[in-house]
Amino acid sequence: MRIRFLLALLMLCxxxxxxxxxxxxxxxxxxxxxGCHGEFGQGGSRGEYPRLGGLGVKYLESQLKAFRARTRINIPMYPYTQERELPDEDIRDVAAYLASIELPTKWPVFKDSDDALTRLTMTERVMIIPRVPGNLANGEAIYQKQCHTCHGKTGMGRGMFPMLVGQYTSYLKRQMDKYVKGERPHDEEAIGGVLNKLKEEDMQDILAYITTLQEQQ
Ligand code: HEC
Ligand code: HEC
Structure with a gap:
């Protein structure tokens, strides 16, 4: 009994x-x-490079493999995801690392004793997506009816379904446009896809609603 316990402990270590x-x-x-996505995976250039920090492991892995297989076409990402550059094992490790990064959505409260460097390090990771205009009630109604089953009630995603909250709005919009144009597959099951049925204003309203969700985290 005791030995088994010790063994289990050893395995855990x-x-x-x-x-x-x-x-x-x-x-x-x-x-x-x-170089593109930032040291903490916070993305950059206002959404040209998406945020990666805190996204789900499964989702990150699936996208890296999709870039490699060209089922998701992305010219800047393609060379970095080739087997010789990024074997499966590295995909696992980098995805696990990126998923483990927490990016706070609130400004830190400084103490008088914090020096400039401490303040800088504390603020570097803060990631607040600015609000965008739109009809929040309409955005909420559509989101909570058509998107929440996969992306979660608070937009946090799960498993292979990406987190939408805390991601750059311009990046999300670019992806929605790609899905509608058929350049990237979204929800295979539904023919035509859930996004194809939305009007342009509906998309804007959903995006506006998503920017309000991070305050609830
Ligand atoms: C030369 C710049 C560049 C480099 C270097 C780069 N990426 Fe990217 N990455 C991009 C761009 C641009 C996009 C967005 C593509 C789009 O708009 O569809 C992207 C998208 C992604 C996405 C999809 C995110 C999402 O929410 O769907 C993942 C995951 C990703 N990159 C991971 C990585 C990893 C891991 C590395 C390092 C091994 C890396 N990238 C290196 C430019 C780069
Ligand atoms: C049946 C499940 C499902 C539903 C419902 C769904 N999605 Fe998705 N969504 C996905 C999956 C899966 C992906 C990742 C696709 C891939 O692998 O490229 C995704 C990706 C996205 C992305 C890109 C995120 C990124 O980081 O690149 C956006 C934006 C998005 N969905 C918006 C929406 C919106 C808005 C709705 C509601 C109108 C919605 N989705 C409903 C499954 C779903």
């Missing part, structure tokens, strides 16, 4: 050492990605 190593390796790999 080995497991956590291994995952710490993977995160360390993921961090190294991320140095290549940081």
């Amino acid at each position: 080995i497991g956590s050492i291994a995952s710490a190593q993977n995160l360390e390796k993921g961090k190294e790999i991320n140095a290549t990605c940081a």
Whole structure:
């Protein structure tokens, strides 16, 4: 009984050492990605480069594989995801690392004793997506009827369904346009897709509503 317990404990320790190593390796790999997506995966250039920090592991992995297989066409990402650049094992490690990064959505409260560098480090990771205009009631009604089953009631996503809240609005809009044009597959099951049935104003309203959700996190 006791031995079994000790063995289980040992396995647990080995497991956590291994995952710490993977995160360390993921961090190294991320140095290549940081040039575009930022050191903490906070994205940049107002959504030209999407946020990656805090997205789900499964989703990150699936997208990296989709770029490699060209089922999701992306010219800047394609070379970085080739097997020799980023083997499956590296995809796992970098996805685990990026998923583990927390990006706060509130400004920190400084103490008088915090020096400039401390203040800078505390604010670097803060990621607040500005509100965008739109009819919030309409956005909410559509979102909570047609999007929440996959992307979650608070937009946090799960598994292979991406988090939408906290992502750059311009990036989300660009993706919606790509889905509608058939350049990127969205929800395969529904022929025509859920996004194809939306009017342009509805999309704007949904995006506006999503920017209000981060305050509830
Ligand atoms: C040269 C710039 C560049 C580099 C370097 C780069 N990316 Fe990207 N990445 C992009 C762009 C641009 C997009 C958005 C494509 C679009 O608009 O569809 C993107 C999109 C993504 C997405 C999809 C995010 C989402 O929400 O769907 C993932 C995941 C991703 N990159 C991961 C990585 C990882 C991991 C690395 C490093 C191995 C990396 N990228 C390196 C430019 C880059
Ligand atoms: C049946 C499940 C499902 C429903 C319902 C759904 N989505 Fe999605 N959505 C997905 C999946 C899966 C992806 C990732 C697709 C991929 O692998 O490229 C996605 C991706 C997205 C993306 C791109 C995110 C990124 O980081 O690149 C946006 C934007 C989006 N959905 C918006 C919506 C909106 C708005 C609605 C409601 C009108 C909606 N979705 C309803 C499954 C769903």
